[in-house]
Amino acid sequence: RRPPRVVNVPAELVIVANRLPVDRVTGPDGEPEWRASPGGLVTAIEPVLRANNGVWIGWPGGTDSGLEPFEHDGLTLDPIALSAEEIEGFYEGFSNATLWPLYHDVVAKPEFHREWWDSYVDVNRRFAEHAAARAAKGAMVWVHDYQLQLVPQMLRELRPDVHIGFFLHIPFPPAELFQQLPWRRQILEGLLGADLVGFQLPGGAQNFVRLVRQRVGHKTHRDLVYLPDGRTVRASAFPISIDVKGFEKLARQESVTARAKEIREALGGPRRIFLGIDRLDYTKGIHARLRAFSELIAEGELDVEDAVFVQVATPSRERVEQYRVLRDDIDRLVGRINGDHGRIGTPAISYLHASYPREEMAALYRAADIMVVSPYRDGMNLVAKEYVACQYDDGGALILSEFAGAAYELRQAWLINPYDLNGMKAALREAYHADAKDLSRRMRAMRKTIKSADITAWARSFLQAMDEVRPAHGKTLLP
Ligand code: GDG
Numbered sequence: 320r321r322p323p324r325v326v327n328v329p330a331e332l333v334i335v336a337n338r339l340p341v342d343r344v345t346g347p348d349g350e351p352e353w354r355a356s357p358g359g360l361v362t363a364i365e366p367v368l369r370a371n372n373g374v375w376i377g378w379p380g381g382t383d384s385g386l387e388p389f390e391h392d393g394l395t396l397d398p399i400a401l402s403a404e405e406i407e408g409f410y411e412g413f414s415n416a417t418l419w420p421l422y423h424d425v426v427a428k429p430e431f432h433r434e435w436w437d438s439y440v441d442v443n444r445r446f447a448e449h450a451a452a453r454a455a456k457g458a459m460v461w462v463h464d465y466q467l468q469l470v471p472q473m474l475r476e477l478r479p480d481v482h483i484g485f486f487l488h489i490p491f492p493p494a495e496l497f498q499q500l501p502w503r504r505q506i507l508e509g510l511l512g513a514d515l516v517g518f519q520l521p522g523g524a525q526n527f528v529r530l531v532r533q534r535v536g537h538k539t540h541r542d543l544v545y546l547p548d549g550r551t552v553r554a555s556a557f558p559i560s561i562d563v564k565g566f567e568k569l570a571r572q573e574s575v576t577a578r579a580k581e582i583r584e585a586l587g588g589p590r591r592i593f594l595g596i597d598r599l600d601y602t603k604g605i606h607a608r609l610r611a612f613s614e615l616i617a618e619g620e621l622d623v624e625d626a627v628f629v630q631v632a633t634p635s636r637e638r639v640e641q642y643r644v645l646r647d648d649i650d651r652l653v654g655r656i657n658g659d660h661g662r663i664g665t666p667a668i669s670y671l672h673a674s675y676p677r678e679e680m681a682a683l684y685r686a687a688d689i690m691v692v693s694p695y696r697d698g699m700n701l702v703a704k705e706y707v708a709c710q711y712d713d714g715g716a717l718i719l720s721e722f723a724g725a726a727y728e729l730r731q732a733w734l735i736n737p738y739d740l741n742g743m744k745a746a747l748r749e750a751y752h753a754d755a756k757d758l759s760r761r762m763r764a765m766r767k768t769i770k771s772a773d774i775t776a777w778a779r780s781f782l783q784a785m786d787e788v789r790p791a792h793g794k795t796l797l798p
Pocket of ligand 1: 488489559596597598633673674675676677680697698699700701702703705
């Protein structure tokens with residue numbers, strides 16, 4: 320048994336992310352309790368956190384205030400409270416209705432409101448203050464994602480002794496789009512508080528360095544920014560990945576194999592199952608892929624008896640207006656396609672607006688012959704990698720948007736431009752008719768790629784880079 324740990328010792332490693340890796344749920348006795356919400360990030364960081372007596376700072380969801388730091392499953396978690404107004408201004412507003420669309424190629428129109436910005440500043444300050452209070456002398460603080468871009472600078476002012484890493488999970492936009500942001504300079508300066516700023520792709524890092532040179536006027540060379548006070552900031556790419564072994568293990572479970580078979584049968588045993596799994600988000604290109612599929616049906620190239628499209632759309636950000644509009648749009652499109660082309664007992668599209676346990680996700684990945692990932696813009700897209708990880712028999716086809724970060728690694732997928740409907744139809748058609756040899760050649764190559772770059776390798780390479788930018792510290796955080 321692990322001895323109980325004192326929660327208030329200063330931490331050598333502090334993770335700062337918008338959400339804690341747990342959800343608050345009501346237990347069987349009616350009392351609130353915490354349940355792990357397993358995600359890629361926690362899988363990656365957990366071993367490092369344990370090895371360094373680390374603490375994770377984040378919002379637990381909801382509006383509870385006065386929550387104390389606590390231990391969950393051996394991890395120290397430090398909840399940050401948000402008020403209802405802050406959820407509206409900081410989270411739903413500035414994070415998800417300003418930054419999210421702006422950073423995703425302005426696929427939807429970003430809204431700029433000064434009250435939302437004020438709330439973003441306030442909440443970022445609270446996160447920075449918590450981190451400052453928890454970090455040991457010379458500790459490493461690793462800040463995550465677009466909700467917290469001001470934290471590095473705020474934290475540096477409070478604690479010049481700590482080493483700060485930042486990782487952006489979504490794309491960093493080109494200057495031409497970033498320029499629109501009324502608070503562009505504050506965001507750049509916020510990020511420059513870090514020693515290392517990580518992006519999914521080299522393009523994001525280059526966009527950032529170029530903006531820093533043009534808008535802030537600092538000297539730069541390749542991936543380095545030279546600040547007037549003598550500090551250097553490194554900006555590089557660290558493409559995120561998944562727990563490849565974990566997914567494969569899950570996919571091989573007998574219960575998952577049985578469930579995959581059951582899914583095929585429930586769908587009427589079609590020749591081919593197409594699959595899409597996404598958070599219901601306008602960046603994911605759900606509309607475009609369903610249209611491409613439905614045109615193939617309408618033109619008689621595919622028959623609903625032979626082919627079905629299963630689309631899982633996980634509820635997301637339901638209080639943000641643009642997400643409500645999207646949901647209605649997709650509902651209408653699915654209704655129309657099924658109304659026009661479905662037959663009794665055989666809809667063209669099997670649409671599920673729900674979220675499922677990991678086992679069910681793995682069974683869906685196993686049941687699917689053709690996985691369609693068609694975002695208009697996506698930082699990485701883990702679903703594409705998860706599908707590949709589950710195909711241990713080298714079967715299955717992946718159709719992947721060029722605009723997903725994953726396309727830079729998964730070169731053997733059928734790469735598509737989601738704005739080009741005919742191109743997408745051609746890829747769906749090809750994958751549908753592809754022979755087993757072609758499929759396994761592609762899948763083998765993609766599996767090799769992800770196996771050599773899993774989530775552990777990702778966390779390691781970021782921490783290694785941190786070790787390099789803080790040589791004076793002389794102590795590694797690598798487990
Ligand atoms: C952001 C960036 C980047 C989905 N539905 C269910 C479920 N999921 C899981 C998937 C996958 C994850 O959620 C979604 O990750 P994605 O990468 O596809 O997309 P975002 O949520 O937009 O993530 C993205 C990522 O951050 C990491 O840096 O790749 O570009 O936008 O793991 O499996 N999981 C379960 N039930 C569901 O219903 N259990």
